[in-house]
Amino acid sequence: MQRYSIFSVVRHALSGHKNWQPVWRKPEPKPEYDVIIIGGGGHGLATAYYLAKEHGIRNVAVLEKGWLGSGNIGRNTTIVRSNYMLPKNNRFYEWSLKLWEGLSQDLNYNVMFSQRGVLNLAHSPAQMDAFARRGNSLRIEGADADLLDRDEVARFVPGLDVSASTRFPIHGGLLQRRAGTARHDAVAWGFARGADALGVDIIENCEVTGFQKDGDRVIGVETTRGPIRAKKIGVAVAGSTSEVMRRAGVERLPIESHVLQAFVSEPLKPFIDSVVTFGAGHLYISQSDKGGLVFGGSLDGYNSYAQRGNLPLVEEVMSEVATMFPAIRRIKLLRSWGGIMDMSMDGSPIITTGPLPGMYLNAGWCYGGFKATPGSGWCFAWTIAKDEPHPLNAAFTLDRFYQGAVIDEAGHGPFPRLH
Numbered sequence: 001m002q003r004y005s006i007f008s009v010v011r012h013a014l015s016g017h018k019n020w021q022p023v024w025r026k027p028e029p030k031p032e033y034d035v036i037i038i039g040g041g042g043h044g045l046a047t048a049y050y051l052a053k054e055h056g057i058r059n060v061a062v063l064e065k066g067w068l069g070s071g072n073i074g075r076n077t078t079i080v081r082s083n084y085m086l087p088k089n090n091r092f093y094e095w096s097l098k099l100w101e102g103l104s105q106d107l108n109y110n111v112m113f114s115q116r117g118v119l120n121l122a123h124s125p126a127q128m129d130a131f132a133r134r135g136n137s138l139r140i141e142g143a144d145a146d147l148l149d150r151d152e153v154a155r156f157v158p159g160l161d162v163s164a165s166t167r168f169p170i171h172g173g174l175l176q177r178r179a180g181t182a183r184h185d186a187v188a189w190g191f192a193r194g195a196d197a198l199g200v201d202i203i204e205n206c207e208v209t210g211f212q213k214d215g216d217r218v219i220g221v222e223t224t225r226g227p228i229r230a231k232k233i234g235v236a237v238a239g240s241t242s243e244v245m246r247r248a249g250v251e252r253l254p255i256e257s258h259v260l261q262a263f264v265s266e267p268l269k270p271f272i273d274s275v276v277t278f279g280a281g282h283l284y285i286s287q288s289d290k291g292g293l294v295f296g297g298s299l300d301g302y303n304s305y306a307q308r309g310n311l312p313l314v315e316e317v318m319s320e321v322a323t324m325f326p327a328i329r330r331i332k333l334l335r336s337w338g339g340i341m342d343m344s345m346d347g348s349p350i351i352t353t354g355p356l357p358g359m360y361l362n363a364g365w366c367y368g369g370f371k372a373t374p375g376s377g378w379c380f381a382w383t384i385a386k387d388e389p390h391p392l393n394a395a396f397t398l399d400r401f402y403q404g405a406v407i408d409e410a411g412h413g414p415f416p417r418l419h
Contacts, residue, residue, distance in 0.1 A: 001197035003108050023189055024068075024196035029203050029228050033061045035384060036221060036230040038208050038244060039237040040064025042073035042184075042370065043362055045191035045202075046377020047234060047384070049107075052198035054378070055385035060200045061230075063223060065207035069188035072238045075307065075339035076370040077262050077296045079275055079284060081118045081179035082143055085134040088395045088407050089348060090141045093368070095392055096375025097143075097178060103374055109190030112183035112289070119148070119156060119175045121279040121324075123168045131174040138176075146175045159271055161326050168280040168323060181275060181286055187373055211248040218248060218358040234384050236362040236376075238369060239305065239340025250355055254345040254401045255364050256416040258299040259338045261309035263317065266332045267291030276324070283320040292334060295321060299341060301417055308338045341366060346400075347419030348407035351379050351393040360384050361398070366419050 002008065002021045012020060035051060037044045040062050051057045064070070080100055082093035104110050122128045128147075135145035149172045154162045162170045192202055203225070212220035212227065220229035237244050239257045268291050275286040285295035297317035300309045314336070322329045344350060344364030349372065351362050362380045365372065379393040389396070400406055412418035 001193070023193045024202050027201045027203065029061060029206065029223070029225055030201065032220075032229040033201070034059040034230065035232045035234065036060070036228060037062045037234045037236060038221070039071075039235065040068045040192075040202060040204065041071045041236065041238060042187055042191065042373040043238070043376045043380065044234075044236040045188060045195055046373050047236060047362070047380040048200045048202075049191050049195040049198070050378045050381035051385060052195060052200055054381060057385055058199035060195075061228065062195065062200060062202045063206045063208060063221070063228075064202070064204045067204050068192055068202060069185055072339040072369055073188045073373070074185055075262070075337050076184055077284060077286070077294050078181040078184050078370065079118065079179075079286070080113065080182055080371045081176055081275075082371075083118065083120070083134070083138055083145060083174065083176040083179065084409055085137045086407055086409050087137070087141055089409055090138060090143060092375055092379070092392045092396075093372065094141065094143045095378070096372050099374035099378060100182065101178070103190070107190040107194045109186065109193055111186045111190050113180065114182070115178050115180040116274045116286070117156075117175055117177045118179035118275040118277070119153070119173045120277045121153070121173045122171050123280045124171060127279055128171050131172070135174050144176055144178050146177065148173050148175055157272065157274060157276055159325050159327055160276065161324060166323070173279070179275065184370060191377070208244060209247065216357055218356050232358060232360065232384055234360040234362065234380060236380065238363070238365060239342045241342050241361075241363040243305070245361075248356060248359065253363070254398070255342045255350075256303055257305055258302070258341045258343050258417055259304045259306060259309045260296065260299050260341045260367070261313055261317070261336055261338050262294065262296035263314075263336045264288070264334045265293040265328075266334050268293065268328070268331065271328070278320050278324055281316070281320045283317060283324070285321060285324070293321075293328070293331070299343070299417055305340055306338065307340060309336075343416035343419055345414045345416055346406035346408045347410050347412065347416075349376070349396050350398060351376065351383060351396045352389065352398055353383060353387060355398055366416075
């Protein structure tokens with residue numbers, strides 16, 4: 001693999017940039033692998049990378065039904081954070097955040113991780129008390145958290161309406177300064193390049209249509225590019241999990257698929273230099289390096305596999321943006337898109353062995369998928385390589401839903417659309 005550096009840029013400039021190597025190969029599938037990862041998104045690519053890097057398992061194939069990065073890894077609002085209150089979630093996401101902090105150096109690929117801070121706004125004294133509790137929980141676990149009053153919020157986000165006359169007065173907020181954003185497609189390309197350099201085959205336009213079995217054990221897959229056998233098969237397909245698992249004979253899982261819309265405005269001069277979330281509804285907003293405001297809100301509320309949403313949610317999100325930042329009410333919306341969220345029954349992820357012998361499942365990411373990319377891949381690779389979970393993902397099992405050991409971060413109960 002050709003390493004990227006300022007010296008390589010200068011060297012290639014002298015040849016008119018005609019000799020750059022492809023970022024990853026385009027191999028034909030082999031008849032058999034040690035491990036197959038179904039899903040060429042961020043989690044699948046990260047899993048393959050860490051299998052090769054951390055565990056020396058390099059005879060690995062990543063199967064992607066479309067082009068690499070065509071799913072949720074390229075359809076998100078790029079936010080990275082670890083400010084979860086429950087210890088089981090916080091420990092996992094904090095480990096993921098630590099991996100983010102060294103990811104560009106590890107991959108030798110700039111994923112454009114910007115630690116600009118994530119600020120959660122509070123609109124009542126009760127919400128401030130709840131944020132203080134969450135901040136204390138974060139600090140106990142070693143994560144960073146700062147509770148800001150209204151004046152400190154106003155200084156941190158100058159464009160925010162903090163006047164007493166605003167519809168939802170701001171009392172303060174909880175800030176995680178190490179959090180921020182990353183470039184989603186660069187994350188996919190970086191992990192793909194890193195995995196490919198370690199010998200992993202990334203096979204695009206290869207949809208899994210069925211599974212080969214020996215009794216209950218899964219021993220291979222049927223694909224649009226022919227049958228492929230493997231000793232172990234990991235499934236990391238986000239909102240398509242139910243459909244893929246149904247092809248393996250698993251008819252019921254504790255997840256639902258919902259559409260989550262996101263939006264980008266026309267470019268503006270620098271206006272917001274952090275990530276801000278609305279506390280009286282559901283909105284998160286930041287500004288990209290191109291100047292567009294990137295924002296999203298709640299799910300559309302109904303089950304769907306469509307990568308687009310409906311207008312009522314658009315109106316809701318726009319009204320929240322206008323409430324928070326009156327100065328930008330007249331800007332134009334440039335585009336919108338939708339990702340398919342695999343919403344679990346308690347709002348927390350699933351990284352586990354099973355549900356069939358020879359199979360491993362990575363699913364149920366709700367809103368947390370992008371920020372978990374390196375941590376998910378690292379833990380899923382450990383689980384596949386060792387046939388047991390790492391302590392960081394030991395609680396993220398399917399069995400917890402049968403045992404009642406749920407990890408309900410938001411306290412909404414068994415209603416996936418509320419998480």
